[in-house]
Amino acid sequence: MAPPGDAPVLDVRGLSVRFRMRGGRFIRAVTDAHFTLAAGERLALVGESGCGKSVLASALLGLLPENAETAGSAVLSGGTDLLAADERTLARSIRGRKVGLVPQSPAAHLTPVRTVRSQLEETVRELLRTPRAALRQTAEEAAERASFPADHLDRHPHELSGGLAQRAATALALIGDAPLLLADEPTTGLDRDLVERTVDELARHTGDSRALLMITHDLAAAERIADRIAVMYAGRIVEIADAEDFFGARGPRHPYARGLLDALPERNFTPIPGMPPELGALPEGCAFAARCTRVSEKCRVQPQFEDAVACHHVSLDAPEALEAEHA
Template sequence: MTADRETPVTPVLDVCDLSVRFRMRGGRDIAAVTDARFSVAPGECLALVGESGCGKSVLASALLGLLPANAETTGSAVLGGDTDLLTAGERALARTVRGRRIGLVPQSPAAHLTPVRTVRAQLEETLRELTGVRGAAVREAAGEAAARASFPADHLDRYPHELSGGLAQRAATALALIGDAPLLLADEPTTGLDRDLVERTVDELRRHTDEGRALLIITHDLAAAERIADRVAVMYAGRIVEISEAAPFFGTPGPRHPYAKGLLDALPERDFAPIPGMPPELGTLPDGCAFAARCTRADARCTDERPAFEDALACHHGLTGRAHSLTKAAADA
């Protein structure tokens, strides 16, 4: 008798060959994101890391349908197996996706908080809209939502302009966690927080994930990524250049891509050695590997030929031979 095979788990988010181009005046294009490919499963946290300006936040905006008018997207980003976020109209995104199926912790919380309403009022309004809580219970639920994000109860009746950057970030996190959306997209959620609050924030996001939801966290804080992530995706000059399980990435044998290794080596608790040079402009990317000019392993092939993204790596000279996976399911197989 043949043993039953487990039913494949549908990813909460499945991104395939997602590209974003900005059409600029004079006919010039900026390739902000190129052929991004990854998935996030229920109960999994994927950390997207890389230097500022590499395209991480543009990718997040594409998933939410929040790109400017001069942006063009190709590829697909399927939510829950049934909704392509790149082709869904604004009406569908606004009514059924944002806040309900995707919770957002924004990079700039001040821009997402209503300036003329207190934090408590915004939490209560969101609770009524997303959970249906009514009457006296909504006040208690608002306090509980604030506590989940370590937002102090004695600041609930303050307006956004009365909050520090760190408090505004925690208020935005509290709003994002309401409704327990299947996917949480956290764009630099630890900005402005001290290390203790960073750890408390990512621990709460981890708890949210451990309850069966998916988390895509975009961060430059590698310590936070190490604390929370199941897998890591490394982005450079608009491309994802490596995807790895988190434990071997941060431990042994370490990253396979030279850029990813450089990111870790630059940490104060490691070699504290910065990566030489600067990233290329996204509007003038070289024909070959975008990292070649900064890489000690680069040769003529790297300069002339852009490496394909194969076996979760985009590099002609990977640092190790270990296998990685694009999906958590493949890693667990």
């Protein structure tokens, strides 16, 4: 959370997204998401594929399809509600200037028929209003900030390795000095060495005035970079915790979050049984109940997000409660 008295870079309240389908059916992709992000903070939003993480990111950028309906608010420092802003405002004032995007597929994000240099120069000219005479130098400085090698600037995206394509996309995202950096699955398809280099690069650019929201299913990458962890399941955020607690001795408090950690090869390597529910056919009550070892009659009712976790049985984490449970 943002320190007391400081306005957060991003304040999300009740963010929900549903898609209107044929026949009047709706798919609830994100439901009632709440979180804040302070300047200098790095928050990792984690969960299995298909849980709604990237839909949430698209909602923040105003990039949802026409059949999407949103509710709630997502307010940037300065007062702009991203969910209420029109396309003109988003295109001219938000994307690149207040929210920088590091995309999931940098090669697809980059224009294939243009060199990296020309794309950097175009972005510099658009966002910084840089005079033509200074474009080349400013573009090279932008590349250097993201550790993109100068001798590759005149190459096309298909001539770059996965790691260099990611650095090119990062360089583009950093040009406008946006206070919020949104990285959507930035390590997908990279080997472990490149994953670590990518998240270290993102961490380096999260300074006192910039916050990072990283969406990922890679818990090792999240552990390496995040100050806080938000866990999403079936469209809902079910736990938010300090990363030190989440990955440390205390561990996660929600059974699903615990299952994610236990499935890692370096931990118990025990997969969570069953499959997540389809977002178009969510059950009543807790969506994780069918896969949970703690399920009870209480789980027929959707748990409230209280004390940073949404679970009826979170009180059982207390030692005295666990002792009573097994007596």
